[in-house]
Amino acid sequence: MDWNTIFVTTVKAAIGFETVVYALAAIGLNVQFGYAGLLNFGHAAFLGVAAYGLAVTVSTFHLPFWLGILIGLAATVVLALLLGIPTLRLRADYLAIVTIAAAEIVRNIFRSVAFKDIFGGSDGRQNFSGDFFALNPYGPGQYGIGPITFNERVLWVLTVGWVLVALSCALVYLLMKSPWGRVLKAIREDEDAVRSLGKNVFSYKMQALVLGGLIGCLGGFIFALGQASVQPDLFSTDFTFYAYTIVILGGAARVFSPVVGASIFWVLLVFIGNTLSEAVAAGVIPSSIMTVNQVGAVRFMLVGLGLMLLLIFRPQGIFGDKREIALDAR
Amino acid sequence: MHAETTSKKAVALAAFEGLPGEPGVPKPDPILVADGVVRRFGGLTAVDVAHLEVQRGSITALIGPNGAGKTTFFNQLTGFDTADAGSWTFNGNSLAGVPAHRVARSGMVRTFQLTKALTKLTVLENMRLGAQDQRGENFFRSLIPSLWRRQEDQITERAEELLERFKLDAKRDDFAGSLSGGQRKLLEMARALMVGPELVMLDEPMAGVNPALTQSLLGHVKGLRDEGMTVLFVEHDMDMVREISDWVVVMAMGNVIAEGPPDKIMSDSRVIDAYLGAHHDAPLSAEEAEEQLQEAEAELEIEEKA
Numbered sequence: 273m274d275w276n277t278i279f280v281t282t283v284k285a286a287i288g289f290e291t292v293v294y295a296l297a298a299i300g301l302n303v304q305f306g307y308a309g310l311l312n313f314g315h316a317a318f319l320g321v322a323a324y325g326l327a328v329t330v331s332t333f334h335l336p337f338w339l340g341i342l343i344g345l346a347a348t349v350v351l352a353l354l355l356g357i358p359t360l361r362l363r364a365d366y367l368a369i370v371t372i373a374a375a376e377i378v379r380n381i382f383r384s385v386a387f388k389d390i391f392g393g394s395d396g397r398q399n400f401s402g403d404f405f406a407l408n409p410y411g412p413g414q415y416g417i418g419p420i421t422f423n424e425r426v427l428w429v430l431t432v433g434w435v436l437v438a439l440s441c442a443l444v445y446l447l448m449k450s451p452w453g454r455v456l457k458a459i460r461e462d463e464d465a466v467r468s469l470g471k472n473v474f475s476y477k478m479q480a481l482v483l484g485g486l487i488g489c490l491g492g493f494i495f496a497l498g499q500a501s502v503q504p505d506l507f508s509t510d511f512t513f514y515a516y517t518i519v520i521l522g523g524a525a526r527v528f529s530p531v532v533g534a535s536i537f538w539v540l541l542v543f544i545g546n547t548l549s550e551a552v553a554a555g556v557i558p559s560s561i562m563t564v565n566q567v568g569a570v571r572f573m574l575v576g577l578g579l580m581l582l583l584i585f586r587p588q589g590i591f592g593d594k595r596e597i598a599l600d601a602r
Numbered sequence: 603m604h605a606e607t608t609s610k611k612a613v614a615l616a617a618f619e620g621l622p623g624e625p626g627v628p629k630p631d632p633i634l635v636a637d638g639v640v641r642r643f644g645g646l647t648a649v650d651v652a653h654l655e656v657q658r659g660s661i662t663a664l665i666g667p668n669g670a671g672k673t674t675f676f677n678q679l680t681g682f683d684t685a686d687a688g689s690w691t692f693n694g695n696s697l698a699g700v701p702a703h704r705v706a707r708s709g710m711v712r713t714f715q716l717t718k719a720l721t722k723l724t725v726l727e728n729m730r731l732g733a734q735d736q737r738g739e740n741f742f743r744s745l746i747p748s749l750w751r752r753q754e755d756q757i758t759e760r761a762e763e764l765l766e767r768f769k770l771d772a773k774r775d776d777f778a779g780s781l782s783g784g785q786r787k788l789l790e791m792a793r794a795l796m797v798g799p800e801l802v803m804l805d806e807p808m809a810g811v812n813p814a815l816t817q818s819l820l821g822h823v824k825g826l827r828d829e830g831m832t833v834l835f836v837e838h839d840m841d842m843v844r845e846i847s848d849w850v851v852v853m854a855m856g857n858v859i860a861e862g863p864p865d866k867i868m869s870d871s872r873v874i875d876a877y878l879g880a881h882h883d884a885p886l887s888a889e890e891a892e893e894q895l896q897e898a899e900a901e902l903e904i905e906e907k908a
Contacts (some may be wrong), residue, residue: 443745446744446745446747447741447744447745449747450738450744450745450747450750451730451736451737451738451739451744451750451754452738452739452740452741452744453744454723454727454730454731454739455731455739457720457722457723458720458723458727458728458731460722461720461721461722461723462718462720464682464702464714464718465714465718465719465720465790466720466731467682467701467702467703467706468680468682468702468706468711468712468713468714468718468794469703469706469711469731469732469793469794469796469797470703470704470706470707470711470734470797471703471731471739472701472703473703479741483741595777595780596722596777599721599722599777599779599780
């Protein structure tokens with residue numbers, strides 16, 4: 273077994289491209305779900321409209337890169353308003369139902385044959401990241417410490433990605449320390465109490481939905497640019513549920529928990545996946561038990577098992593406060 | 603303090619002097635006036651209040667048997683539910699159809715029958731939330747702490763004064779969810795005061811509170827009147843109603859059926875009927891008993907023949 277490869281890929285996963293994308297998605301979701309208590313089950317759609325907003329503007333309509341970013345941001349805000357206006361006055365479950373349906377509608381529009389000229393069907397869109405990589409200050413080559421290296425393109429994506437993660441965390445930290453954040457957390461606990469104290473609950477929920485969507489949409493940009501392509505099926509409901517897993521793993525309503533949660537999630541996935549592959553390849557695990565093709569499914573089973581154990585033995589997540597969970601049982 | 607309580611009570615009682623105990627009787631200086639408020643749930647008319655006035659600076663109790671529509675009426679007035687018909691004014695401004703948060707801002711603040719402590723916020727944070735016109739509650743201003751820090755300090759100071767008065771100061775940094783039921787009632791009342799209300803509407807403030815705490819809660823309710831606030835409260839505990847209210851409004855089947863001072867209202871035949879059913883204690887005369895016996899026998903005979 274090649275422990276060196278396993279180690280290198282695992283460390284890379286901790287700070288890698290997927291971790292950045294999922295961290296941004298989870299920070300946004302943490303604002304909505306962790307702080308404001310909004311059950312947004314269509315978070316993938318926010319990343320999707322942002323990624324497609326950028327990709328379609330540049331590759332289909334040959335417009336400038338920065339205009340694409342603006343359109344991606346605008347599309348996210350419009351989606352949040354569309355989802356929020358009819359549902360945020362109703363009970364929490366309605367938002368859950370509407371968002372999960374909306375996310376599937378968005379994905380199916382992106383992959384539909386009727387709009388193939390615009391969105392590119394199930395192949396998606398390519399050739400829109402040129403301007404982004406033209407800004408790359410790193411010269412060609414490998415950068416890193418020892419065996420853990422990234423090429424200049426990946427390094428540029430990671431640099432921008434981690435800067436965005438840091439800025440988002442700073443923004444969330446400032447907001448949640450302020451009276452604005454206090455209103456949001458109070459709405460999570462009991463909307464009617466907050467209403468009886470003269471706060472416009474609908475407006476705050478809408479602000480949280482838009483803000484969470486915008487932070488998530490940064491993840492959508494990184495997702496699209498890092499792969500230099502977008503496909504509709506990247507933004508399926510699985511994505512949303514991984515983001516939820518990450519938020520709960522880290523501990524909801526904590527500033528850094530989505531970042532650490534994303535890191536741990538991907539480290540677990542990559543470590544278990546690579547270890548299993550190596551073990552099968554080296555014959556440590558005989559092919560009568562598992563073949564290489566089955567590794568992908570088994571690693572998700574094991575990660576799932578690990579998450580279940582975490583929730584049983586540490587229900588507050590990694591950063592959560594045990595006293596808060598104890599209150600729920602009262 | 604005691605002298606003040608008596609004088610404020612005297613003023614409040616003087617306002618009610620000589621008022622007839624009819625439903626909807628006009629008051630000298632009403633803070634809240636409701637007209638024709640109707641709320642139906644399908645075929646059931648939960649609330650149908652023709653006219654009601656609440657006197658400023660008084661403690662008015664709203665009583666009635668279970669299902670009389672007291673809480674539903676509260677919900678209409680405070681914007682938590684939409685009335686099917688009717689109008690009501692607070693300080694002369696119409697509040698019909700106004701959303702709950704604006705009702706609260708206008709100075710009419712309510713509490714809930716099932717206490718709504720914000721469990722995962724600390725006691726102090728619960729209190730701070732009640733303050734109005736906070737600069738830091740605006741999204742963009744909240745990002746610059748220097749814009750709201752000073753106001754936050756003032757709010758904290760006010761919150762701590764109130765917590766001390768309600769004897770919750772030792773709990774200020776605890777989660778509200780860790781408080782006992784009675785302490786939560788106290789916290790909810792204190793939090794409502796942070797809004798700076800003119801009219802405080804308490805929905806069953808004594809429900810589930812132990813007798814020791816009841817006395818202190820009673821004192822706090824009286825204290826609200828002494829500070830010039832008006833109190834309207836729903837309550838089942840008749841001892842409490844008798845002890846602190848200046849005026850009692852009785853609801854049954856969605857209607858206001860009687861009003862009056864607390865010492866007289868309990869002996870009003872309409873109130874007794876509403877609580878215990880009409881003619882519940884009308885004595886049977888010998889002839890009536892004989893008549894009932896014959897009726898029953900006649901019915902039995904018919905059944906036997908059939």
